[in-house]
Amino acid sequence: MNLTCIAVDDEPLALGLVSVFIEKTPFLTLVGKYSSAVEALQGLHDQKVDLIFLDIQMPDLTGIELARVLGQAQQNGAGPRIIFTTAFNNFAIEGYKVDALDYLLKPFNYEEFLRAANKAKAYFELINRPAPAPAVAAAPVATEPEEDSLFLKVEYQLVRVAFKDILYIEGLKDYVKVHLQGSNKPILSLTSLKALEDKLPARKFMRVHRSFIVSLDKISSLTRNSIQIGTMTIPVSDQYKDAFSVFLSKWT
Structure with a gap:
């Protein structure tokens, strides 16, 4: 082309x-x-x-x-x-x-x-790709309802956290801090940021740094290299810039 x-x-x-x-x-x-x-x-x-x-x-x-x-x-x-x-x-x-x-x-x-x-x-x-041929209608398949929360190990118990309440997640050495809307105190859980990333829905959350995952609908402003959520400025590292650019291209 x-x-x-x-x-x-x-x-x-x-x-x-x-x-x-x-x-x-x-x-x-x-x-x-x-x-x-x-x-x-x-x-x-x-x-x-x-x-x-x-x-x-x-x-x-x-x-x-x-x-x-x-x-x-x-x-x-x-x-x-x-x-x-x-x-x-x-x-x-x-x-x-x-x-x-x-x-x-x-x-x-x-x-x-x-x-x-x-x-x-x-x-x-x-x-410019040619449209695919119409598919033959298939019988409807029952689907399970989408998860709206996850359980985190906090001290000696499992705590349920709703996706809609998460602002951003910060990765530490052996723990993660989950920062929640309406709470001044983050939840501290013994898990890795990678393990948590695998449990979160990709359409709602994005990893933008080796130490941060952000909730996409909580972003208040952004630049090419950073994201603002409330008063917190979160950097976007080079490793995640390609995926972040795709998100930027849809920002209106």
Whole structure:
């Protein structure tokens, strides 16, 4: 698959670097480069573009504003998708609110650029994949109700903990601390973070650090490298950044 791309940046050096990276990537074709979002918007009327590498801080029309202009076409599946390129990490949430595919923080190298480009390629391959043939209806299968809690060994007893009450879990050497909503005192349990991770539903919890698991619906804010839950800032380590990026891409 080949993706047509444009680069948009008001800094000549940054625009030149992104253009070189695009031309260096076999499955990307550079069809335009622009020093302003206004120029890019005019260019988008003249040709079909799959992907935009877009700076955020620009005069007249910012990258976020351009993304909002293009938003309706994206919802209809006709518009280009966006990878933001910026020197400011405080725009991460805004970037994902306009459904950007990825967010490259300057200065970035070719390896980081290629990772984002591959994510875009995977996205376009997925949406262009032929629909599977309709399956023959099968008899309904009875399913067990989903678990909503787990039991933790606390001192000499088993304590039931509801998933909805968990804010985040902190791993210590031989114990875990389970921090609960509405409680100033965490539960201390003799188990490993890995053993607990295997018991938690993946759609509700995510491990973001060798020492932390977070409850996804308790996140109050986030950046590329950290998560805020209440007053607690939790780092995202390199080992878990790929999975975290997938979650970020769905943040709206």
